Amino acid sequence: MKVLKFGGSSVATPPRIQNVIEVLKPYLKEEIAVVFSAFGGITDTLIQISTLALEGKAAYKDKLTEIEKRHLDAVRELISIQKQSSILAQVKIKINELEDVLHGVYLVKERTPRTLDYIMSFGERLSAYIISEAMKDQGISASYLDARNVIRTDNHFGYAKVDFEVTNKLIREHFRNKKEVQIITGFIATAETGETTTLGRSGSDYTAAIFAAALQAHDLEIWTDVDGMMTADPRLVKKAFTVPQMSYEEAMELSHFGAKVIFPATMQPAMVNKIPIWIKNTFNPTFKGTVIHAESTNGKLIKGISSMNGITLLNVQGSGLLGVVGVSMRLFATLARERVNVILISQASSEHSICIAIESTLANHAKRAIEKEFQNEIRNEEIDEVQIEGDLSIVAVVGDGMKHSPGTSGRMFSALGKNGINIVAIAQGSSERNISVVIRQSDVAKGLNALHEAFFLSDRKVLNVFLVGTGLIGNSLLQMIEDQFVKLAKENLLEVNVIAIANSKRMLFNEEGLTLKRGIEEMKVKGEAMSMMGFVDRMITLNKTNSIFVDCTSSEEVTDCYERILASNISIVTPNKKANSGSYEKYYSLKNVAFQRGAKFLYETNVGAGLPVINTLNDLLLSGDKVISIEGVLSGTLNYIFSTYTTGKKFSDVVKEAKEKGYTEPDPRDDLSGKDVARKILILSREAGLQLELDQVSVQNLVPEDCQGDMSVEQFFKKLERHDASFEKLLKTAEAKGEKLRYKAVLREGKVKVELGSVDSHHPFYSLSGSDNIILLTTERYHERPMVIRGPGAGATVTAAGVFADIIRIGHYAK
Numbered sequence: 072m073k074v075l076k077f078g079g080s081s082v083a084t085p086p087r088i089q090n091v092i093e094v095l096k097p098y099l100k101e102e103i104a105v106v107f108s109a110f111g112g113i114t115d116t117l118i119q120i121s122t123l124a125l126e127g128k129a130a131y132k133d134k135l136t137e138i139e140k141r142h143l144d145a146v147r148e149l150i151s152i153q154k155q156s157s158i159l160a161q162v163k164i165k166i167n168e169l170e171d172v173l174h175g176v177y178l179v180k181e182r183t184p185r186t187l188d189y190i191m192s193f194g195e196r197l198s199a200y201i202i203s204e205a206m207k208d209q210g211i212s213a214s215y216l217d218a219r220n221v222i223r224t225d226n227h228f229g230y231a232k233v234d235f236e237v238t239n240k241l242i243r244e245h246f247r248n249k250k251e252v253q254i255i256t257g258f259i260a261t262a263e264t265g266e267t268t269t270l271g272r273s274g275s276d277y278t279a280a281i282f283a284a285a286l287q288a289h290d291l292e293i294w295t296d297v298d299g300m301m302t303a304d305p306r307l308v309k310k311a312f313t314v315p316q317m318s319y320e321e322a323m324e325l326s327h328f329g330a331k332v333i334f335p336a337t338m339q340p341a342m343v344n345k346i347p348i349w350i351k352n353t354f355n356p357t358f359k360g361t362v363i364h365a366e367s368t369n370g371k372l373i374k375g376i377s378s379m380n381g382i383t384l385l386n387v388q389g390s391g392l393l394g395v396v397g398v399s400m401r402l403f404a405t406l407a408r409e410r411v412n413v414i415l416i417s418q419a420s421s422e423h424s425i426c427i428a429i430e431s432t433l434a435n436h437a438k439r440a441i442e443k444e445f446q447n448e449i450r451n452e453e454i455d456e457v458q459i460e461g462d463l464s465i466v467a468v469v470g471d472g473m474k475h476s477p478g479t480s481g482r483m484f485s486a487l488g489k490n491g492i493n494i495v496a497i498a499q500g501s502s503e504r505n506i507s508v509v510i511r512q513s514d515v516a517k518g519l520n521a522l523h524e525a526f527f528l529s530d531r532k533v534l535n536v537f538l539v540g541t542g543l544i545g546n547s548l549l550q551m552i553e554d555q556f557v558k559l560a561k562e563n564l565l566e567v568n569v570i571a572i573a574n575s576k577r578m579l580f581n582e583e584g585l586t587l588k589r590g591i592e593e594m595k596v597k598g599e600a601m602s603m604m605g606f607v608d609r610m611i612t613l614n615k616t617n618s619i620f621v622d623c624t625s626s627e628e629v630t631d632c633y634e635r636i637l638a639s640n641i642s643i644v645t646p647n648k649k650a651n652s653g654s655y656e657k658y659y660s661l662k663n664v665a666f667q668r669g670a671k672f673l674y675e676t677n678v679g680a681g682l683p684v685i686n687t688l689n690d691l692l693l694s695g696d697k698v699i700s701i702e703g704v705l706s707g708t709l710n711y712i713f714s715t716y717t718t719g720k721k722f723s724d725v726v727k728e729a730k731e732k733g734y735t736e737p738d739p740r741d742d743l744s745g746k747d748v749a750r751k752i753l754i755l756s757r758e759a760g761l762q763l764e765l766d767q768v769s770v771q772n773l774v775p776e777d778c779q780g781d782m783s784v785e786q787f788f789k790k791l792e793r794h795d796a797s798f799e800k801l802l803k804t805a806e807a808k809g810e811k812l813r814y815k816a817v818l819r820e821g822k823v824k825v826e827l828g829s830v831d832s833h834h835p836f837y838s839l840s841g842s843d844n845i846i847l848l849t850t851e852r853y854h855e856r857p858m859v860i861r862g863p864g865a866g867a868t869v870t871a872a873g874v875f876a877d878i879i880r881i882g883h884y885a886k
């Protein structure tokens with residue numbers, strides 16, 4: 072014997088009912104019994120109608136007509152015309168009965184729990200009856216069984232307790248010699264005194280388990296609308312997947328915390344009789360689903376992550392708790408008396424406080440009750456007033472495999488901590504099957520995803536990128552992420568998702584990740600108006616795991632948001648130098664906030680583009696070295712200009728070439744003025760430990776006076792042409808000495824300057840070409856000959872690659 076149960080969503084419409092009949096057909100070869108819930112939504116509507124009647128609102132009649140129509144329509148759609156009339160008549164008789172009861176409620180304005188149970192019973196009675204007739208009409212040997220004939224309970228209306236001795240006997244007697252498939256009403260039963268009762272939440276599952284146990288079925292199948300028990304709530308964790316098998320205990324722990332696929336109490340009869348419970352999906356019938364059985368399956372550390380919202384913590388504390396026997400007894404007795412269900416308890420060994428998680432709706436009531444119970448202690452200041460903290464959630468990792476496995480909680484807390492999720496309370500019982508934490512409700516989606524990645528996606532990491540700036544660098548970066556996506560995911564288990572893209576005008580978000588190929592175009596067409604505040608708010612609210620803000624602009628409006636971003640535990644990667652070359656105070660405070668929050672702030676491309684300058688310098692310093700001097704050519708643009716500019720060429724043309732090749736700043740005057748180089752050497756000096764400001768850098772400005780000030784880049788180029796002759800003079804002077812022009816940056820003895828000079832053929836700067844940068848690091852350890860870092864130091868590819876490398880570096884750290 073196998074018992075199957077189909078829930079309300081599986082039988083919500085006639086086509087779905089037909090689908091269920093199709094699902095059942097292959098089962099007819101074996102012995103089965105099938106339990107049905109009311110058509111989807113009917114139980115709720117029945118409660119609603121009875122409430123309207125209770126409130127004296129005649130509108131209940133319209134709703135009743137709707138219910139009647141739904142059931143009559145189902146008969147008309149599922150059953151052939153010639154058989155319809157007697158079945159329609161039966162349905163009408165039931166609806167009339169229901170109408171009489173509702174009329175009674177309407178008149179006397181009273182709806183006892185007993186009446187409500189009776190009203191609700193019509194949902195299952197109508198559905199199972201109609202389905203049994205539809206099956207018969209299709210040639211299946213089936214008969215309708217009103218479970219009230221065989222399930223006996225006490226008269227606790229709403230959640231009646233089953234008398235198994237009598238029930239088992241009645242069920243077995245009923246099934247003796249029964250050939251037809253029994254189509255059974257879920258949820259309902261009869262009290263010893265004869266009234267209709269219901270079995271409480273998920274009562275139809277319970278009905279199925281009661282039948283399975285009584286008939287000693289070899290399997291119980293619960294058919295619902297999901298693919299079984301999932302590793303986490305799939306609405307919040309996109310990568311959640313079905314758990315193929317788990318123990319009864321694991322299922323109880325998981326379902327207890329809101330994974331509403333199965334309600335623990337309903338498993339009891341199956342569990343006691345060791346009957347495997349299959350969770351199957353009516354909308355995906357060939358999928359295996361989940362089997363819940365007696366074996367504790369080893370191998371996996373945890374089976375699932377559950378979550379429960381709407382939680383409030385009550386904190387009872389004070390010196391009166393310490394070592395006083397009986398306080399917790401009084402506390403819990405009070406809560407029990409007030410029917411407040413305690414979901415989680417935590418007490419530290421200092422015995423100074425006890426904290427209890429309950430449903431938020433009961434918080435004020437519970438607080439008042441406890442304060443009343445302890446009014447003497449509160450008056451004597453032995454116990455404080457009860458503190459309540461709401462808007463919380465419980466998240467729990469569950470699995471038999473955690474037992475005796477050190478490191479599970481470590482992994483859990485580390486995943487939450489690295490994502491900046493504050494843990495308000497913790498509980499783990501000695502069954503070691505469940506570790507529960509209380510966190511802010513707004514952190515639940517992020518927390519679940521972080522834990523899911525930590526436990527189920529093994530070493531797989533997902534980085535969520537929010538990009539601002541889609542010019543030369545931003546665009547190349549997106550291209551690179553796209554080109555490397557599959558390889559990184561496959562070989563390095565690193566998934567780089569771009570969640571948002573913005574330029575100065577528009578921004579576009581997609582929580583699932585944007586299609587990079589068309590990302591920028593889409594952003595320009597479909598994006599909403601860009602506002603930096605709006606962008607940051609949205610990014611913070613999304614609260615994604617491993618979020619990385621990537622700034623590929625040169626805007627200070629963007630760097631002004633860094634502190635807030637880092638303070639929200641979001642890492643930053645940027646080639647934009649404005650933040651680190653602003654005030655020293657700002658530079659210092661950004662590093663500090665990042666450190667405090669465990670967020671990363673990476674800017675290798677601030678100097679020498681993709682060349683490993685900042686990381687190398689930091690490695691030297693961290694290992695105890697000290698900088699004596701830094702000397703370099705730090706501008707790709709200026710190096711390109713002065714190594715390409717030879718007799719016969721026009722200076723202004725060479726500057727244009729540098730811009731076309733993508734070496735210059737958005738405004739090339741930032742390069743020519745020496746300002747960009749000044750920023751870079753300032754950043755290196757600060758990294759080396761000097762507390763300097765930008766105006767302390769002595770700068771030689773190469774922008775002719777009439778080209779300075781407010782004008783467009785085009786206007787600037789026009790004006791620059793007038794100065795070609797004076798630049799030619801400089802060039803000729805250097806060439807006459809056999810030297811080359813180079814724009815140098817120097818840090819020595821705490822002083823920093825950037826200036827144009829010429830170098831002879833022995834100088835290491837002489838042979839630089841194209842966009843090359845060179846950095847000579849003279850340190851205590853590298854003092855006879857400096858460490859030399861050299862190579863192309865500007866341009867779209869090398870810079871974007873450096874930015875990408877910083878993003879991946881965060882991936883190494885993330886979890």
Ligand SMILES: NC(=O)C1=CN([C@@H]2O[C@H](COP(=O)(O)OP(=O)(O)OC[C@H]3O[C@@H](n4cnc5c(N)ncnc54)[C@H](OP(=O)(O)O)[C@@H]3O)[C@@H](O)[C@H]2O)C=CC1
Nearest residue numbers: 540541542543544574575623624625626646647737865866
């Ligand atoms: N080019 C190089 O070789 C190197 C560049 N860098 C740095 O990289 C950064 C980007 O340079 P690059 O790509 O060449 O510059 P671009 O001028 O090509 O692109 C800048 C991008 O930033 C956007 N932007 C500007 N202001 C804002 C704002 N307030 N809000 C949102 N978006 C804004 C622009 O939007 P819109 O498209 O609407 O104008 C544009 O998309 C700069 O900081 C530069 O110093 C660092 C190392 C090397």
Ligand SMILES: N[C@@H](CC=O)C(=O)O
Nearest residue numbers: 706707708734735736
């Ligand atoms: N404009 C800069 C680009 C890198 O920061 C340069 O030319 O070096």
Ligand code: NA
Nearest residue numbers: 675678680682
């Ligand atoms: Na670099």
